[in-house]
Amino acid sequence: METLRLGISRCLLGERVRYDGQHKYDPFLVETLGKYVAYVPVCPEVECGLPVPREAMRLVGDPENPRLMTQRTEQDLTGRMLDWARRRVVELEKENLCGFVFKSRSPSSGMERVKVYNGRGGLSGRAPGLFARLFMEHFPLLPAEDEGRLHDPGLRENFIERVFTLHRYREAVASARSVRPLTDFHAAHKLLLMAHSPAHLREMGRLLAQGKQTPLPRLRDAYEARLLEALKRHATVKKHVNVLQHLLGYFKKLLGADEKQEMLEVLDAYKRELVPLIVPVTLFNHYVRKYDVPYLAEQLYLRPYPLELKLRNHA
Numbered sequence: 001m002e003t004l005r006l007g008i009s010r011c012l013l014g015e016r017v018r019y020d021g022q023h024k025y026d027p028f029l030v031e032t033l034g035k036y037v038a039y040v041p042v043c044p045e046v047e048c049g050l051p052v053p054r055e056a057m058r059l060v061g062d063p064e065n066p067r068l069m070t071q072r073t074e075q076d077l078t079g080r081m082l083d084w085a086r087r088r089v090v091e092l093e094k095e096n097l098c099g100f101v102f103k104s105r106s107p108s109s110g111m112e113r114v115k116v117y118n119g120r121g122g123l124s125g126r127a128p129g130l131f132a133r134l135f136m137e138h139f140p141l142l143p144a145e146d147e148g149r150l151h152d153p154g155l156r157e158n159f160i161e162r163v164f165t166l167h168r169y170r171e172a173v174a175s176a177r178s179v180r181p182l183t184d185f186h187a188a189h190k191l192l193l194m195a196h197s198p199a200h201l202r203e204m205g206r207l208l209a210q211g212k213q214t215p216l217p218r219l220r221d222a223y224e225a226r227l228l229e230a231l232k233r234h235a236t237v238k239k240h241v242n243v244l245q246h247l248l249g250y251f252k253k254l255l256g257a258d259e260k261q262e263m264l265e266v267l268d269a270y271k272r273e274l275v276p277l278i279v280p281v282t283l284f285n286h287y288v289r290k291y292d293v294p295y296l297a298e299q300l301y302l303r304p305y306p307l308e309l310k311l312r313n314h315a
Contacts, residue, residue, distance in 0.1 A: 003038040004167040007092065007100035007135075009109045010043040012147055017043045021053040026147050029101060033160065036306055040095050044108035044131040048084035050077075059107045059116040063125030066116045068107055078130070081108060085131045089138040096170070097142065099163040102132050104148035111136070111146040141228040153314035154234065162231045164305040165189065169227060173220050179211035182223055191301035193230055195243045200230030241271050243301060244280050254291045263287075278312040 010017050014025035046052060055073060059066035068078045102111040110129040118124040128136065136144055143162040150156045172185045186193075186208055193201040204226050211219050244267055255263065266283055269275045281302055288296045296302070305311065 002171065004036065004163060005095055005097050006037045006039055006163060007095070007097050008039045008041055009101065009103035009106070009147075010041040010046070011103055012101060013039060013041055015041065015043070017046050017052055019045070019052075019054050019056045024103060024147070028150070028156075029147065032309060036309075037163075040092070040097060042088065042092075042109075042131075044081060044085060044088075044129075047088065048077075048080055057107050059114055059127060059129075060119055061116065061124065063116045063127040066127055066130075068130055081130050082134070085134045088131070089135050092135075092139075097139070098166045098170070099143035099145075099159065100135060100139075101150065102129070102144065102146040104146040106132075108132070109146075111144055111149070141225055143228070143232075153311070157311040157314075158231070158234055160309060160311060161192075161304050162228065165192070165231060165300070166224070166228065168300070169224060176216065176220070179208060179216070179219065182211065182219065183208050186223075188298050189300050191243050191246065191299045192304055193227075194246070195235040195239050195301060197230040197233045200226055200233075204230070237271065237273060240277060241267065244270070244284070247284055247296065250293055250296055251287055251291065254293075255287065259287070276313050278310075281312060 008029065009024075011022075011024045012026045012029055014023045014030065016023050018024065045054065045057075055070040055075075057068055057070050057077065060069045061067045067076055068081050069076055103109040104111070105114055106129050107114055108129045108131045111132050112128055113126040114129050115123055116125050116127050127133070132144075136142075143159055143166065145155065145159045150159060169185055172181050176182065186204060190201065193204065204223060207214075207219070207223060207226065214222070248263060248267070251260075251263075263280075263283060266275065266280045270277065270280050284296070285302050287293075288302065
């Protein structure tokens with residue numbers, strides 16, 4: 001497989017491109033996730049021609065259409081930033097990005113809730129940074145987060161699950177000449193989709209069932225859109241329990257009495273949030289190998305991303 005590609009704010013990689021000549025190095029993004037992805041770094045301020053160091057900036061005015069102003073001299077850099085950003089998002093179409101990690105609270109790259117000032121020192125509201133807003137409008141379904149939100153274990157897992165699944169999908173259908181690669185992908189991700197949105201799972205199944213009546217490029221795009229919509233819905237404990245009970249059904253004639261009791265106790269402990277998801281998933285992976293259940297061996301729910309990322313270790 002080709003390497004998964006993620007856009008990222010350059011300062012998060014340790015590059016000294018911030019207004020004060022410093023960086024915002026993020027150890028998880030660089031040292032952990034960085035082993036599995038290729039980053040496409042972007043710094044709106046530097047790439048639109050501003051120096052390092054430079055005068056600090058902030059958003060001013062209407063939160064629906066804020067201006068980018070320098071704080072001390074009140075120079076308006078809105079046009080300069082937007083002209084560059086419109087060109088840059090078109091260039092990024094060629095990068096085959098599976099997502100983007102923005103710098104939180106940045107007036108150019110903040111994904112959400114960046115302070116917007118009213119010109120008198122007070123706040124008029126909050127908004128995305130100028131580049132982040134244009135990027136998300138240009139790529140409305142592409143997974144996007146900022147490094148601050150990724151400190152939340154649930155948000156981190158959801159984001160990384162989305163980007164790895166999107167990457168697998170694009171690899172699976174890149175050279176497809178029939179609907180078969182899509183149906184194979186769908187079958188392998190059935191339980192993963194069930195954990196996020198059973199309604200989307202059914203809709204996607206119907207879409208593929210009518211695949212022969214739809215031109216393949218349009219079918220690929222329609223399926224990808226629904227895939228990303230489904231995965232954006234967070235997998236709750238209740239949804240995971242439903243999937244795990246579904247998994248258990250495949251072992252009802254295979255597990256011994258003690259093994260079945262152990263599994264039921266583990267599921268109950270997870271349901272009561274006494275153990276993290278990795279505990280029942282690890283046990284299921286063990287039984288899949290022990291009893292050689294081919295269908296479950298192909299289910300990406302049991303291994304949606306590298307185990308080394310430790311994303312299911314939180315309760």
